Amino acid sequence: xxxxxxxxxxxxxxxxxxxxxxxxxxxxxxxxxxxxxxxxxxxxxxxxxxxxxxxxxxxxxxxxxxxxxxxxxxxxxxxxxxxxxxxxxxxxxxxxxxxxxxxxxxxxxxxxxxxxxxxxxxxxxxxxxxxxxxxxxxxxxxxxxxxxxxxxxxxxxxxxxxxxxxxxxxxxxxxxxxxxxxxxxxxxxxxxxxxxxx
Amino acid sequence: xxxxxxxxxxxxxxxxxxxxxxxxxxxxxxxxxxxxxxxxxxxxxxxxxxxxxxxxxxxxxxxxxxxxxxxxxxxxxxxxxxxxxxxxxxxxxxxxxxxxxxxxxxxxxxxxxxxxxxxxxxxxxxxxxxxxxxxxxxxxxxxxxxxxxxxxxxxxxxxxxxxxxxxxxxxxxxx
Numbered sequence: 001x002x003x004x005x006x007x008x009x010x011x012x013x014x015x016x017x018x019x020x021x022x023x024x025x026x027x028x029x030x031x032x033x034x035x036x037x038x039x040x041x042x043x044x045x046x047x048x049x050x051x052x053x054x055x056x057x058x059x060x061x062x063x064x065x066x067x068x069x070x071x072x073x074x075x076x077x078x079x080x081x082x083x084x085x086x087x088x089x090x091x092x093x094x095x096x097x098x099x100x101x102x103x104x105x106x107x108x109x110x111x112x113x114x115x116x117x118x119x120x121x122x123x124x125x126x127x128x129x130x131x132x133x134x135x136x137x138x139x140x141x142x143x144x145x146x147x148x149x150x151x152x153x154x155x156x157x158x159x160x161x162x163x164x165x166x167x168x169x170x171x172x173x174x175x176x177x178x179x180x181x182x183x184x185x186x187x188x189x190x191x192x193x194x195x196x197x198x
Numbered sequence: 199x200x201x202x203x204x205x206x207x208x209x210x211x212x213x214x215x216x217x218x219x220x221x222x223x224x225x226x227x228x229x230x231x232x233x234x235x236x237x238x239x240x241x242x243x244x245x246x247x248x249x250x251x252x253x254x255x256x257x258x259x260x261x262x263x264x265x266x267x268x269x270x271x272x273x274x275x276x277x278x279x280x281x282x283x284x285x286x287x288x289x290x291x292x293x294x295x296x297x298x299x300x301x302x303x304x305x306x307x308x309x310x311x312x313x314x315x316x317x318x319x320x321x322x323x324x325x326x327x328x329x330x331x332x333x334x335x336x337x338x339x340x341x342x343x344x345x346x347x348x349x350x351x352x353x354x355x356x357x358x359x360x361x362x363x364x365x366x367x368x369x370x371x372x373x
Contacts, residue, residue: 008354015353018360019331019338043361053364057332059309066232068242070224070249 002037010037014044018054212256219264220249226334227273233329234277236318244276270330271344278322312370316363324362327355 013030016022022030027047034041044050166182227248232241251272252264317325323345330341331352338349338356345352 011357012350012353014360015338015355015357018356019353021338021353044357045364049364050360053360053367054332056309056363056367057313057328059307060313061333063307063310064229066229066238067225068228068238068245070220070228070242070246 002033002039006033007037007040009033010040010044014050017047017050208260209257211260212253215256215260215264216249216253219252219269223266223269224249227269230270230329230334231273231277233314233317233333234274234322234325235280236314240280244273244280247276248272267340267344270334270336271346274326274330274344278326281322308370312366313363316359316366319362319366320359324355324359327352328359328363331356 010030010033013022013026013033016026017030030047034044034046045053168178168182171178224245228241228245231244232238235241235244248269252269255262255264317328320328326345327341330336330344331338336344338352342349342352
């Protein structure tokens, strides 16, 4: 009968193996424990299995592309009121309504002109959807099977044309789809002068 | 140097040193915090709080040494407090739900999503142990110093985190 303490010790050894900190005698002690403890074999796996699982953490770290600039962010956050004033004085924020021609002022570079990148298209494609670029002032209409889903959303931008927030004003009924539409809209750089109708 | 000039000088020194810390650690810390809390906006707020604390500390004592360990310790404490607060208030529909919206499309690889799903199921102390070691690259003893525990405890937490990660990967394969 393997004691609970021996299993706790094995967890520590498995942790050392996972972190690449185990010496050969640690590995041997771990193997010896597994040889007599079916529970730990099932719960933790052997050394190869531990390394396979930990490789996923390395892969996720390699995928990381996020590099926020706190100084720019602070500068942007310092002017929220001005940004909202600007949005208000523009009569309407940059509004994109899927399937409906936008009646309000339009940005010089409307999101309809934004070519969906391969990565963005992939994110939408995995939802079993197809995207179709529409005319000026329209957002994507997404065809799911035989049904067409429409999502209405509103993007608020600051005075430099950087999107601040995206709000779904009419949901397609598919939360993932809504999120992807907003994500795409947030990656577009807008033209604030044109949005003011000039 | 009179007192006013001394204060101004100390403020300048504190600002310069904080600026250097921001340049060196902002990406690492914000990524770490985003993994901890699963939300980019919250991670940025928490990262700012860490640097603000550093600035206050340097302003009070310009000779103080603030290293990566101090920053990660402050970041971990901030993240754990936030997670506990969120749990108590239950402001969100699902506690620590993975919000894919806060991740760029090109980061939504299977590995990234699996890791975040596993982190969402872990106790914050276990997440911190896993992230500080295998994600941020510190040894178990360095992470132990940051978390105020022993390296053996860190290894055990990593092991428990790994078990959850393993089950998430298995679920992914079964889907």
